[in-house]
Amino acid sequence: MYSDLGTDQAWERLRASRSNPPGRASTGTRRRTYAAALEHAGQMFRAAAVVDPATRPLQVFYGLSQAGRAIAAASWSLKGQDWNLESHGIKTTGFHLPFPDIEIRTDSSGTQGSFVRVSEALDSPVWGTDPIRLEDVWDLLPPNQGYPLTTRDRLIPLFAGDVIVGDYAHPLLSVPVYDIPDRVINAGTREALADFLTAYPAVAQHDSYVTTRALSLGSEAPPDYSRLENGIGGLTVNWQMPQGPATTTERREHLRSMTRPYAGERYFLPVLSPMERELHPLMAWWAVLYTLSMLARYQPATWIKLISVDDSQHALPIERLLERAIKHLPLLIADAIAEVSS
Structure with missing residues (x-):
């Protein structure tokens, strides 16, 4: 039921906010970080739009990661130095497994990793050392409803x-x-x-x-x-x-x-085990894109085979996901900033 978004209008919202940053990003180091992070995010997304799936996950994920720093800087709930993000705060393992079964874990609550702190700002859960399958997080994204990874029963939005x-x-x-x-x-x-x-x-x-x-x-x-x-x-x-x-x-x-x-x-949204509540859609995007970026960066041979339409049933779903990421994430980022700074 989702609709394609006004991507250009979302970027206009984000750029306009830099002259008068919202929430706790209004002054000092948080203000400088907010502006720089959004500039980096914009450049990463523009770069992602002109490359193919072989490297697109890297630009899109790091664009989202930089936007996460702007979200943290603006957040009222992240006080002291909690907004100053360190490391990814999320990890993937099981690259030898079938693509849908790759495992995703997070750092524990209260740590300084980007995924953990942005999740805290958005009242979204982390799940620690108990793994969640890529397919299960993939299915949480509305634009993926038409692009299942397997024929298993799904829990979708x-x-x-x-x-x-x-x-x-x-x-x-x-x-x-x-x-x-x-x-x-x-x-x-x-x-x-x-x-x-x-x-x-x-x-x-x-x-x-x-x-x-x-x-x-x-x-x-x-x-x-x-x-x-x-x-x-x-x-x-x-x-x-x-x-x-x-x-x-x-x-x-x-x-x-x-x-x-x-x-x-x-x-x-469904609540996936071992989570205690539903995952914020922006953090579902974060987990999926982080996983794809790690494949592209550290498992390039596996990644190239995954995105080959001659060799992989997952190639088209991955292509569509990355196209949607460029279109959808700017508005989700802008909405997340409004959410944490209101």
């Missing part, structure tokens, strides 16, 4: 449609939730839906959802799924508002508290 509004305050927040997998819809049972939603705590805590209204089944009637014209499946889900009857504005704010932003839209 669920697109949150707009709040269904009424003419008066209402105790329920009602939202159509899309991108429910065919395997769940085809099963057609309440049990299949409940099992799937265990990975999506915010959705699993719903009050109710639209059912087929089978009178003989009452409250046990199965979910009444719908499909958009493009075949994407959805279901209208209801949550109780914490304060009781609420205005449309209050209901939309409650939806925001349960979802993560991406490209001007909102998504329910």
